[in-house]
Amino acid sequence: MNLVVYLAAGVFGLSAAVLFRRPCTAVRNPLTVSTCVSIALGSLVFVCSAPLTLATVNDLTGIPNFGAPLTYGMLSAYSCSLLVLLIHWRGGPPEQVRRMVLRSVAAYGPLIVAVVVLFALADARTERLTDLDTYYANTPYLREMILLYLIGHSAATLMMCALCVKWSREVTGLLRTGLRLILAGLLLDVVGFQLTKYTAVVARWSGHDLDLLSTTVAPPMASLGALLCSAGFVLPRLLPAAVAHGHSLRDYRRLRPLWARVRFASTAPKPPSSWWQLPQARLHWREVSIHDALLALAPYFDDRVRERALDAALRAGRTAHEARIAAEAVMLADAARRAAAGEEPLRTPSGHRLHATEVSGTSGLVQLAQALARSPAVTTLSEGTVRTSHG
Template sequence: MNPSGFPGEPYPVLVFGTPIAVLAAALVFKLPSIVRLWRDPLRRAAGGLLLLACGIFVFAAPPSIAWTNRVTGVPNIAAPLVYSLLIAFCGASLLLMIAWRGGHTGHSARSARARRAMRWVAVGHAGVIVALWALFGLAEAPVERRRDLDTYYARTPFMRELIVVYLLAHTTSCVLTYRLIRNWIHTAGLDVWLRRGLQSLAVGYAANLVFDAAKGTAVVARWAGRDLDPLSTELAPAAAGVAAVLIATGFVLPHAGQYLRDRWRIRRDHSRLGPLYDLLRTATGRGVPFSVRATPELRLTRRETFIRDALLQLARHFDEELRRRAYGAAEELGYGPRRAEALAAAVTIRDAIAARAQCRLPSPQVTDHGTDLLTDLLQSIEAVSEVLSHPDEIEAVRTLATAPAESLHVHE
């Protein structure tokens, strides 16, 4: 048998490469917000946690284990190093969840309990790491094992205790983190993307428990004189890889979801203002110059500003009486209040554009109401823009509104 514990064929890169790639991608995605909001300790902690998780898989890969052992000259010293990183990750995860949830609750009593819990978590995990190195120093493990160290040394004094300590600590920490996340998921009023992120984290930590169960079962089997090593060498690493991907996804989802939702809203609002923008651009003979460097937010702001400026120029031509009659006509045609207001506004704007083109001066009564009417229009530009996509409806309202008075039954 190969002393390294390797089978004849190369170990699949997928088991270690995929989590490293996903964790690195998640870290790169969050890096801009971490740098921009560097004073936020939770963002820094989340970035550090992703970096730590990535480091675990880098150092746990068999080639890295061989390199660490060779550079230090100590056989199997990579074991306590990887286990320490793993315990540190679990402790940091639990600390982050406690702090994260405490920050969202904002309750002073809960915050005080959270701080006490965080101190216990930090001390407990630090104690486990010290114990791992102490046990390794007392153990005799001269044969390098890159993949099956847990089962190979399952009955070796002090190495046996080292393996049991790290598995119990890892299991306990994952159970506590899982329960904390599950309780948080059921909290009312959570943002939908935060809830989805927590769900991904919960499944990720549940997958970590599969890792512990597989490793523990293989170790106990060795104590009983049986060989279930594939559970430790094949199933456990795969479960850890799945857990890493899910945890990385859980940390990224709230930020990514909020980002995508904001982008979608901005583009939706920009598109909704298109019909009104096109109408006013045609009427004024100018528009917003296109800029490749302009962000979606800036494009939306420029479009809104242009529409408001154009409506301000048309304000002196607004006909309040026409708007009142158009609203009554829209109601008579069966439209609800909000739709009727938007249709009446569209009729008024089109009439103002025509009046301006014909240099038709408004009556004093119209001028008196122009400012109030402009204020109302500026508060509903999206609704007005939407109805401009239905010219048949606008024309029907305008026709009825401008018909002889006896043919229009306006409901005051």
């Protein structure tokens, strides 16, 4: 049980760390802060509820079962954080948001105090690490404490479930997917954790023993629900960035043939190191360096080479755009060859503007790189046009 609970705490905590990976930016976003606080509190709940943690806390304080009000108080704080998260997620006028947040804190603050007070008034001398809810289900004050924390947690999760259902009908894409994952996690918490706890406690009231539901079924269900919720929180925030970095890495690699051909001509300063940089940063540097190299090779661009290559490409059945890119690739390959050989620039270089410099982003450069990568066609065109124009 310790392993399952600590694993859930680790996943929850990792989710908060990932969302809070840029503290300077994150602290200015109330939604990010409230999300991270909620996830972090959920992680602490799992840590506190582990039998090993409970035993340690009890030993350190010298009070049997002191870990119970600590865990239940933390769970109530987590429930409050869920409501605060919903308030910031829904948004609205700042004054209204602030007022609703204060109301949530005003509701759950006394609840946490009541949990501690009820525990102090109760007689809980026998340490129970896994079945305190059912063992003390009929004990005065502890009975009320157990009901109080369960009701507070149920109220928050049910409200969040209702809002997730409403919003999932109004949004699309990753946000809807995230909401549905959160909803699935919350429903699993309601059915697998809360309902089993209620059932086991009520069974004790009626003289029956269903402790298995509380001690064996509830913890793993709560852990699985936490895993789904953390995925729902993280997915809409991180997946777009991950996809963007994936596209950047793909373009970075596809630019390799072009970069290999012109890198000698680039004078752009190299970054301090490249192995740790994110793909977007590496792609930006390569894009800037290639444009710098193209500017340096422009005096070597020969219109005669390009025009002959263009005619050959059109006769080969290529479209006008494909023929243009192929011809520009041949002209660039010819210019790079002569510049690398130390030849003098042309007296009247081409005034033609490459397609790659006319479009924003890396799409034009990628097309040029792919044309250069088609080595048989480009090599044939290049050799033929070079012999014709210089022979």
